[in-house]
């Protein structure tokens with residue numbers, strides 16, 4: 097899923113400094129699961145912003161509302177009763193960065209992102225998330241024991257490990273596991289380490305962001 | 320001859336080669352380059368010119384290589400995958416060849432996090448293995464990766480790096496074999512202190528018949544002091560400085576540690592000459608270019624062969 | 628047993644402090660409480676194993692957030708009080724009252740600047 101993280105409150109306060117009536121919109125999708133922008137986090141951020149503004153003698157009328165998803169126009173539509181009557185002068189979205197863009201596309205309002213959309217990942221343990229994919233658009237992990245060297249090797253090497261791999265850790269930081277050590281261990285355990293003798297050829301990055309903004313059209317699903 | 324560089328001639332004629340290293344300056348002052356390079360005149364067969372080493376902005380390796388050529392010396396231009404995509408890499412290679420550069424060392428590059436611009440966007444379009452393949456493709460097929468024919472084919476003696484001490488150790492010779500398969504002509508290693516481990520590594524390479532397909536240059540970095548030895552042992556990933564060297568440095572007074580370090584380097588070079596499969600040494604005297612001549616002299620590697 | 632604790636403390640009972648969420652503490656501050664504290668069981672004595680430990684982590688998170696928005700984090704606190712220890716409960720209430728009195732009224736409690744509002748949860 098998409099993993100995101102709330103921006104520092106100071107930054108959010110600065111964004112909405114000139115506004116008095118703000119709609120704070122959460123999302124029940126990925127950001128609820130990664131505890132960044134669901135109903136609960138909306139409540140906490142809303143409260144914090146109101147407290148800060150009240151203390152500053154510049155109270156903020158902030159209403160909280162969490163949508164089923166913000167990456168679907170169908171749900172964005174549900175904001176119409178709130179956003180089409182001048183009740184709010186700005187929107188603060190707690191979804192991944194698709195949300196604020198969809199809201200801005202639909203309503204002529206100032207929209208701010210309250211989160212930093214960080215990566216595609218999964219949770220390692222409660223409260224810890226890590227990156228597992230860089231959406232290169234042409235998955236090749238089956239060549240590497242099912243591990244992704246594009247997103248998980250600091251240098252995206254396809255023929256690693258580099259000379260900096262040491263004791264299972266990446267040269268960049270002790271906090272980063274060297275994915276090439278993990279690939280080697282996994283291939284060894286699978287009895288496939290010989291496959292690592294083969295040079296992995298130069299990758300076609302045109303399916304990645306390098307080919308320009310991407311779009312998927314599924315004719316079978318179109319109405 | 321693949322490129323006809325001096326380094327290629329020395330190695331193919333069976334001489335024990337020695338290469339040096341020059342770190343370009345942080346600035347536009349070409350005299351710094353000339354001064355450093357002058358120390359290495361007639362002392363080495365080729366001089367590695369580093370490419371923004373440790374991700375710190377420095378004068379371009381290709382430009383510095385050209386300055387070195389104009390001095391009548393031979394460069395080995397290093398090229399990393401960190402800062403250029405395949406368009407820039409191939410374009411720079413064509414330019415390098417046009418400027419008379421004949422040796423190129425292919426590297427992935429240190430990660431940008433270590434340098435003076437950790438905020439930058441890195442590239443890594445290719446990795447070092449694929450960079451070797453790119454050079455070979457241009458040289459042997461006369462084409463760019465995209466398939467178009469080149470008007471004027473760059474002739475390079477292709478180099479790569481190897482760290483025999485990186486993990487997993489068991490995979491290091493296999494990775495070397497992959498570089499050989501990719502088309503490398505010579506390999507320079509990370510600096511070596513743990514001679515036993517290096518010999519194990521070399522034995523595997525020799526037994527697999529690899530060393531018949533490329534020239535292996537063993538990396539030597541003289542230890543300037545006990546402090547530096549400890550630092551290297553602690554902070555350079557995979558680099559081990561055995562206790563007996565630390566003890567030797569500890570055993571002499573501080574002022575004499577540099578001389579002791581040089582003595583160790585000389586002994587190491589002599590050991591390398593006896594190590595099966597080793598075709599030469601690569602002397603990386605970091606910011607110590609002026610002391611390289613005495614090391615090379617003491618190791619009995621002078622005068623350097625002059626070949627046409 | 629009659630407990631003699633300051634009358635300004637308002638108690639909100641919860642089955643276990645593990646039920647106390649960040650938002651409960653924030654809401655109290657937002658609505659003008661001068662301070663809010665959680666009185667959980669002694670560590671190691673939670674009926675639900677770790678409710679009081681979770682509460683402590685949440686209190687810490689609220690403190691961090693308050694620091695970010697310029698409210699004294701000391702207005703929020705976690706205490707461990709054994710369920711049967713009435714005197715300690717009263718002592719904690721007095722301690723927190725003294726602390727908050729020292730900090731002065733909450734900047735959000737403009738309507739009643741002299742009253743001391745404390746909320747104990749637990």
Ligand code: SF4
Pocket residue numbers: 228229230231232233234235236237244245246247
């Ligand atoms: S190979 Fe590409 S698609 Fe597959 S996990 Fe890695 S980045 Fe994602």
Ligand code: SF4
Pocket residue numbers: 248249250251252253256257258259260261262265266267268273274275276277
């Ligand atoms: S140490 Fe491992 S993860 Fe880090 S850059 Fe090298 S190969 Fe990649």
